[in-house]
Amino acid sequence: MAHHITSAANPQIKALKSLHMKKGRAETGLFLAEGARLAVEAADLGVWPEILVFSPAALGREQVRSLIEQAEARRVRTIETSESVLAQISKRDNPQTVIGAYKQRLTPLDDLNGETIVALEGVRDPGNLGTILRTADSTGASGVVLVGESCDPFSVEAVRASMGSLFGMKLARASFEELLRFKTERGAGMLGLSLKGAAFDADRAAPARAILLMGNEQSGLPPEMEAACDLLVKLPMRGRADSLNLAVATAVMLYDLWRRRGYDGARA
16 A cells, blocks of 8 residues: 655655755665656566655556556555655656655666677766667667766656666676677677768668767767777768767767668667
8 A cells, every 4th residue: 555645754755855865875775766657668568666745646547556556466565645745756847746765777788689789988077968868778779887086877857768768778887998809709890970980971881789878068088989999980971060968979870880780670
């Protein structure tokens, strides 16, 4: 049965509110995901929250009632609370009626397999990171690797931008040395986006296994990482703009790599 909590000063509610802060996420190992749709998608993938909070209004939807019943059967802690408390947890005036607190999960680098892997060096913007997770998911990439220091992929901003893809996309952390070892062992070709590169020849085939290496938003790839790439690619520009944001540039490259494979696996 759900616990009924109406006070924002309740310790459990305060703990959920703390997940907006990196310290709170680090201490608990949890992160917030907002919305019934995300909770249902996660459940479909076999991912269940540690805590599921909902408003009485959410119970008017059969899908949500079923989700809560299944969660309780799996010993998920369920909490029914007011919209005003949900607003404080989400820090939004118009909160979602369902919010889940999930365990943070990372995949070991060596468990990544497949045709395309995205490696991000020093990504700083959580919105960009979340959008890249969503795009990697949409193009069938096998995983995303965070190289070196990066923003927190479990921040509320990154989770919102991923639109649920965080639950389905494998996410790893690695040093660049570990990535190079992985590249060698898997026989993968590494493509880096760089102003020093050239336009990707339209007829050139994609590597059988590709690691797409993208630099951070401000400075791009460091010279030593560019030197380690098998191919440096520069996106051609035609209009007045001289650059694209990281998420857009990554999307262009991912879709181009997929195009070179004939959009293999695309849904009809």
